[in-house]
Amino acid sequence: MAGPALFDCDIHHNWKAEEDVLHYLPRRWRDSLHSMSPPMMWLQQSFGTNARLDSFGAGGSPPGSSYEMLRTQYLDPFNVRKAKLSFYIGQNGGLVNPYLADALVRAMNDWNRDYWLSIDDDRLISVILLATQDPVQAAAEIRRLAGHPKLVEVLLVPNPLGKPFGHPIYDPIHAAAAEVGLPLGIHIGGEGFARPTLNVAGGQANCKLDFLALQIEPMMHHLLSFIVHGVFERYPALKLMLIEMGLAWLPAFAWKLDAMVDVLRRETDWVKRLPSDYIRERVRLTTQPMEAGPSRRHMVELLETFDGIEDVLCYASDYPHWDADNSVVIASRVPKAWHAKLFYDNAAAFYGMPPLAEADAGARVDADA
Secondary structure: OOOOOEEEEEEOOOOOOOHHHHOOOOHHHHOOOOOOOOOOOOOOOOOOOOEOHHHOOOOOOOOOOOHHHHHHHHHOOOOEEEEEEOOOOOHHHHOOOHHHHHHHHHHHHHHHHHOHHHOOOOOEEEEEEOOOOOHHHHHHHHHHHOOOOOEEEEEEOOOOOOOOOOOHHHHHHHHHHHHHOOOEEEEOOOOOOOOHHHOEOOEOOOOHHHHHHHOHHHHHHHHHHHHHOOHHHHOOOOOEEEEOOOOOOHHHHHHHHHHOHHHHHHHOOOOOOOHHHHHHHHEEEEOOOOOOOOOHHHHHHHHHOOOOHHHOEEOOOOOOEOOOOOHHHHHHHOOHHHHHHHHHHHHHHHOOOOOHHHHHHHHHHHHHO
């Protein structure tokens, strides 16, 4: 397939069997754990799975659990230079017992470090997954793993406390991420677990269409909370990646926030700048699932109403899900002038890596040495 060189910000990796992770759990939890997944984790899938059928292993191993399959199906043919592994999808920290949730996520992080990040492939990078019920323990998990060269993000998924992730209750997480110099990522799909009324404004989604059409609501709340509660002001270097929620919502959302900034400042005088400025400088959005729109022209014109949108977007495939986005298709939907930034350089800058041209030049020097 070739296509543009890719920095993929959302690949879902998995274990072949739960025992691979349970091996890391203390025996007291291992003997009492009924399931690694929180209750109500999955909506019914129209075709019985949320993964592409060819991503299952020959022996029935789960999608995303084979490095060789990931490499041959996606990394090599699609010219992937960096692949951020984001678990499948990491809702496990939403288990009702907060002590078990913390222990399980710690085990998942150790499994990820020891198995996936030990693979001899410099393309593979990953995240520190958190259980968010106890923000102090979550902050300790950040500090425990920070410094590993392949762990580039702190990932927040389930939200059992029922507070948007910019709320002051999560300040230990904000402080720890800022202290170690790692950005935060929020992946869509965890708001309904343990507190189902948080899924969307009107209650829990009842079918896949509800969920897919309305999943932007909780993510917009998460984003707004970082501005309203002054997180970006308290931690001037802290950055935020919003993962798997589409793009078309952003311009109108930013317009409304900017129009109401005077009202906002009466309640929160620590909001010193326009909300759109915080978004433009500190927030990045992954492209998946990128709305097709009535036409390519309509979608591009809409996005361009947010000044600097080409600096905000980062490519994500969502592999191995059946609704994953093909980079060749995405390239056909956006101006060519956006390609270098969208497919690689924006994400590289966000995660503190050199742009593609410099990375390729460095690789050539190493090869010639």
